[in-house]
Structures are given as structure tokens and as C-alpha cells.
């Protein structure tokens with residue numbers, strides 16, 4: 001008679017989350033975090049595929065039977081913020097902290113990994129994907145361009161973000177656009193300085209700058225059917241010297257929209273305007289686009305699935321009337337595959353994301369776990 005071995009892997013999601021919190025790594029530098037996740041997946045008997053789009057990794061849990069393929073994504077990068085906290089798992093890395101809760105997103109997906117390693121889906125395949133570099137908007141696109149991922153026929157993609165300001169464990173969701181497209185535009189205008197008493201001898205960008213600011217302020221008015229927002233975040237002209245007529249100007253603005261098409265059109269219009277100003281005023285011009293994100297557009301079917309699972313799990317559902325104004329690079333997955341991004345409430349008075357006193361609420365690890373497993377049950381029974 002052979003002795004029965006207990007092969008159930010032990011995994012404490014809270015302890016794991018707090019351990020990640022102690023050792024945060026910035027976007028693109030997540031070497032150790034990726035290693036720790038890979039080790040944990042391996043301990044569950046899973047086979048992580050590593051080095052996907054930088055430090056990204058994923059594993060496939062195959063039922064061996066025909067069916068759909070569903071991908072769940074968690075991010076794992078931290079931010080250049082100095083933590084102000086007194087809890088026992090405060091960041092040990094100076095000036096870096098998990099201020100967006102990506103430590104929690106990852107811990108909850110590992111909890112799902114453990115469960116699926118014991119009870120695999122009945123049909124099809126489940127992909128558990130761990131993504132670096134979300135905060136810089138580069139991680140998702142780097143991962144989804146890797147052929148090891150693109151060769152898989154993916155039917156459904158899901159991810160969640162924790163969200164302070166909402167009731168703990170509430171499911172926050174919206175059909176169609178959930179989070180806006182956004183980009184930072186930096187416009188440089190270059191002319192020629194001259195003596196302030198002889199401005200006609202120089203090429204001043206002043207009129208062009210004023211025109212450009214007015215243009216940006218009214219740009220969203222062209223789009224009646226979409227939410228569009230332009231915020232001028234910085235503008236500078238010339239030097240702080242009374243003797244010099246300015247030769248250079250800079251205008252920085254963020255652009256946002258819930259519609260990828262309107263968003264693209266705003267960018268084209270801005271580029272056209274800047275070209276026109278160059279010709280009209282004899283200036284050298286330059287536009288640089290920073291931190292670009294697509295809009296995260298949910299599919300109706302997948303939103304309904306999340307809501308149905310939330311109802312069965314007795315979770316409160318909050319349907320947004322307007323999309324979140326912030327951006328999430330899970331949008332890249334949603335432009336390639338159908339799926340849904342949703343949020344889980346972190347508590348009404350929880351410190352805001354990216355604040356130095358923020359800490360992921362461990363109570364919602366179970367919430368995320370049960371929603372994800374509920375989706376597996378629905379899609380892979």
C-alpha cells in the first residue's frame with residue numbers, strides 16, 4: 001500500500017502580496033518580481049513561459065479538451081514614489097513603491113493559478129499572464145507582439161484594477177469604453193531671438209503660441225459624439241529677460257478621449273495646426289508624443305459575463321455612466337481580442353492610487369479570485 005502524499009501546494013496570497021510590496025521594482029526593471037512569480041507558478045506544477053516582451057511571463061493551463069481560450073492579465077510594476085506608511089511590509093527599496101496595487105493584482109492571479117493547478121478548467125485553455133511596465137504604457141504592447149502569445153487563438157481577455165473611492169469589493173464596470181485613450185503632446189516652436197527694442201529683426205513664436213493654445217482649448221468642441229478632453233499642462237515662452245524678444249516656445253498638453261477614432265483625429269488635427277503655424281510664422285516646429293494609451297473598449301458580451309458572475313458571487317455592481325478618464329494599457333489586449341476590463345472597489349475612504357500612503361486592500365484578493373474563477377466556470381465548463 002502506497003502512502004498518500006499531499007501534493008496541494010501551499011500559497012498564502014496575502015503574505016505573497018506583502019512580500020512583493022516590500023521589494024517593488026520600477027517599470028522595465030522587474031527582474032526579481034518576474035523571477036518570484038515564475039518560481040511560484042512552477043511550485044504549483046505549472047510551466048511559465050518567461051521573457052515575454054521584457055520581463056513578462058505567462059502560463060497555459062490546458063484541459064486537454066476542445067473549448068475556448070481565456071486570458072487573465074495581472075500587472076506587476078511599481079512607481080517612483082517614496083512610501084509613507086507604518087505597516088509591517090513597507091517598501092525596502094528607496095523611492096519606489098507599489099502605489100497602484102499591482103502587487104495585489106499579481107497575488108490574486110497567483111491565487112487563481114493555484115486553484116486551477118488543482119482543478120483545471122473542464123474545457124479549453126486558460127492563460128494566466130503577468131505583465132511588466134504598465135505604468136509607462138509599454139508592457140502590454142511588448143507582450144502581445146510576442147509570437148509565443150500571438151499564435152494562441154484567444155477568445156476572451158479579462159483584467160481588473162483595484163479602485164479607491166468605491167465600496168470595498170464592489171464591481172465597477174461599463175459597456176464599451178471603460179478607460180480613455182490618452183497621450184501627452186509636447187510642441188516646440190523655434191524662431192529667432194532679437195533685441196526687445198527691435199523685435200522685427202527676430203522671428204518670435206509668440207503669436208503662434210497664443211494661436212496654438214487657443215486651438216488646443218477649443219479642439220474638443222469638434223467632437224460632439226465623443227468625450228474629448230485637452231488639458232494644457234505647461235507653456236513657456238522666451239527667457240525672463242527684458243532685453244530679449246523670444247526665439248522659442250514650448251506648449252505641453254494631455255489629450256484624452258473615450259473614442260479611439262476621435263482621439264486619432266485630434267492628433268492629426270494638432271499635427272496639421274502645428275505645420276500650418278510653422279509656414280505662417282516661419283518657425284521650426286517639433287511635436288513629440290509621450291505615454292500613448294489606446295482607449296480600453298469592452299465588449300458587451302464580456303461585460304454581461306462579468307456582471308452575471310458578480311451577481312452569482314453576491315457582489316455589488318456599479319455601472320459607470322461615463323468612462324474612467326485615466327488610461328490602462330490593458331487597452332492593447334482589448335484592441336486585439338474581445339474582453340473586459342473592470343475595477344474592484346478598494347473602499348470608499350481608501351487612499352488614492354499613486355499616493356504615498358496607498359496600500360493594496362488585501363480583502364479584495366478573494367473577490368478577484370472568485371470573479372476570475374467564476375468566469376472560468378462560465379466559459380470552460
Ligand SMILES: [Zn+2]
Nearest residue numbers: 100135353354
Ligand atoms: Zn498606476
Ligand SMILES: [Zn+2]
Nearest residue numbers: 100101102161
Ligand atoms: Zn495600476
